[in-house]
């Protein structure tokens with residue numbers, strides 16, 4: 001019997017040697033599909049037969065579309081694992097992957113790359129928070145059009161010291177951000193679906209969702225995007241916030257209703273914002289682009305050599321563990337832990 005096949009969707013940019021070394025245990029293959037229709041056609045024509053695991057990047061969604069029921073249905077029976085190179089896996093539909101019936105190959109197990117992203121993403125959040133608090137974007141724009149601080153000087157910014165940062169989603173990135181925010185003298189509160197134990201909370205105060213909205217001077221959005229968190233923050237939630245609140249989003253654009261944010265900024269309810277993520281990337285709402293009070297980054301959260309390298313190495317590690325049957329070493333997504341345990345029996 002030949003080696004199991006592993007499919008690469010997207011590029012390996014930093015961990016090429018580790019990827020090449022996978023060929024010791026697997027036959028490495030790629031897809032020539034340029035879009036979802038072509039990918040589905042390849043799968044249905046049997047070109048992916050024998051593939052056991054795939055490595056995928058965030059941009060490879062252009063090649064496959066979402067990993068939903070339609071895509072799952074087209075995959076060969078041999079396909080068992082999808083290793084996603086990222087922490088947030090909203091491009092996968094965990095339910096659809098799990099629901100594949102036994103006669104079609106049974107559940108497909110997904111892994112992600114948590115924790116390796118924490119520092120770089122939290123650092124990006126700190127940059128956006130300070131920049132938004134200080135209104136730096138207005139003066140950056142003025143300087144670049146050779147107008148020094150602008151025709152009228154920008155409004156004075158605010159110091160982080162003593163302000164309450166409310167972290168919505170106190171996971172890996174949220175907790176990392178909390179530590180850094182403390183170094184700036186901020187008071188830290190958070191909201192999660194459940195209160196953390198004392199060690200994980202590390203002194204941060206647990207607030208209900210509404211309390212967090214009402215009391216925070218700065219709100220960091222750090223929850224995964226899912227049907228439950230889509231537009232978690234919209235008109236009603238902005239109305240509950242302090243006037244002049246600073247909103248930072250390093251999670252996913254669609255957790256915030258972008259049109260409602262534009263309005264809240266225009267009304268002065270939200271004082272300024274720092275955004276790394278957008279509802280329809282790479283498109284950015286024109287109301288955000290037009291507003292100097294918004295500091296914008298094009299999804300740069302993990303855009304560092306060290307972090308991208310760590311992520312690739314980790315993701316390839318998940319593929320290798322899957323192929324070698326070392327399931328306990330895989331960082332499986334929360335929704336698939338039980339299915340992996342079944343497989344391990």
Ligand SMILES: NC(=O)c1ccc[n+]([C@@H]2O[C@H](COP(=O)([O-])OP(=O)(O)OC[C@H]3O[C@@H](n4cnc5c(N)ncnc54)[C@H](O)[C@@H]3O)[C@@H](O)[C@H]2O)c1
Nearest residue numbers: 087088117169170171172173192193223224250251301302
């Ligand atoms: N900007 C970037 O480049 C970048 C990089 C990495 C991750 N991300 C995004 O950041 C998100 C968070 O990453 P993480 O590694 O901290 O994830 P994580 O799973 O460690 O933490 C997420 C936290 O959110 C909480 N949560 C989930 N749903 C909630 C809800 N409805 N209300 C309140 N809390 C809720 C969870 O309990 C968990 O504590 C990812 O899902 C991803 O979308 C963005």
